[in-house]
Amino acid sequence: MAAVSSSPKSPFCGLRSPRGGAVGRFFSHGSSRTLTCSLRFPAQLRPLFWPWEKVKIGPLTVSPMGFGTWAWGNQLLWGYKEEMDDSLQETFNLAVRNGITFFDTADSYGTGRFNGRSEMLLGKFIREYKGTDKVRDNIVIATKFAAYPWRLTSGQFLRACKSSLNRMQLDQIGVGQLHWSTANYAPLQELALWDGLVAMYEKGLVRAVGVSNYGPKQLLKIHDYLKSRGVPLCSAQIQFSLLSFGDDQIELKAVCDSLGIQLISYSPLGLGMLTGKYSASKLPRGPRAVLFRQILPRLDRLLDCLREIAQRRDKTMSQVAINWCICKGTIPIPGVKSVRQAEENLGSLGWRLSSDEISELESAARDCPRKMIQNIFQTQ
Structure with a gap:
């Protein structure tokens, strides 16, 4: 992984965001973040969206935001079609050209005959990216391995990792993650999954290991177990957004901070409910419409707060x-x-909300009568 260079005297070089908001103000929230700045503007996105801030996940250095690929291959929820692949490649290329180095996927992503499609496309896009080897080598793939009921031994979990590597045609995965815990319904399977993480790490198939949908109590357990086996737990991924923000998320973040675990936020836009693009009379197609119909009508204060800050910030x-x-x-x-x-x-990068704006948003979020439905596999 290439070292992050030191910042120039003015880390923002007097740039302005593409929508006119000042990029120059930076509030440091969170650790392990350093800044660099380049005067080379990408041809597609002028001026620079962000000053190449970097974040640590264990031994890895990644961009402060990644992109999720749940939709790549998912027909049921996201309407995937094979003819979308060229557009997905363009999307991937644009992201990488503009500094995004972190992509999240899973071996269960993709429905029906497209199972595993997300991993396959990511591997293909990396190989076909028309850039330098250094740029390709800096891309970090984090994939999740499903705790299927037939994966009962560490060996079966290890084979799942090798299958993902074959789909992506990679020699090594950046972050190998347990997709969910079985503690709530099959506790005897849990230890085999943990041993699977140990095996893939010891064999060098992954550079770092993480978990997904683990609550604070179960996170402490797996952290201590992996530590006893000489394996550092580097990341924890949960549903984390203004629609999914409460005592559980706060507690988990505190545990992560105390243990040096990087928290990864999936569904930061609440499946689209926080975008402002939908209303009770304008719902998305497919299964999301049922959920939106239940929650959206009660989000007025939070959406109004988001809208006011967005207008003020020109975002x-x-x-x-x-x-x-x-x-x-x-x-x-x-x-x-x-x-x-x-x-x-990409316009989310290169600037920071003020502490007052953060408080405004969190106050509005706490007042929401309906929260986002949590993943059924989320543990305590």
Whole structure:
């Protein structure tokens, strides 16, 4: 991994964001973040969106925001079609050209005959990226391994990791993650999964290990177990957004901070509810409409707060919501399936909400009568 160079005298070089907001103010929220700045503007995105801030996940150095690839291959929820692949490649290329080095996927992503499609496409896009070897080598893939009921031994979990490597045609994965814990329904399987993480780390198939959908109590347990085996736990991924922010998330973040674990925020836009693009009379297609119909009508105060700050900052509501996750010291991984979405999400970088704005948003979030439904596998 290339070392991060030191910042020039003015880390923001007097730049302004593409929507006119000043890039020059920086509030440091969270640790292990350093800044660099380049005067070379990408041809597609002028001027620079952000000053190449970097974040640590164990031994890895990544961008402060990643992109999630749940939609890549998912027909049911996101309407994936094979003819979208060229657009997805353009989206990937745009992200990498503009400094995004972190991409999250899973071996269970992709429905029906497209199972595993997300991993396959990511590997293909990396190989076909028309850039230097150094740029490709700096890309970090974090993939999650499903705790399927037939994965009962560490050997089976190890084979799952090798299958992911084959799909991506990579020699090594950046972060290998347990997709969920079985503690709530099959506690005897849990130790085998943990041993699987140990095995893939010891064999050098992954550079770092992490978990997903673990609560603070279970996170402490796996951290201590992995530590006893000489394996550092580097990341924890949970649903974390202004729609999913409460005592559980605060407690988990505190545990992560105390143990040096990087928190990764999935669904930072609440599946799209925080974008301002939907209303009770304008719902998304597919299964999301049922959830939106239940929650959206009661989000007026939070959405109004997002809208006011976005207008004040000359940003979009999505950019404000993602920036809040960054200000909380997490790495948000909003999903992208188009160049337009990638461009908008990149506008979340290179600036910081003020402490007053963060308080405004959190006050509005706490007053929401309905929160985002949590993942059914989320543990305590």
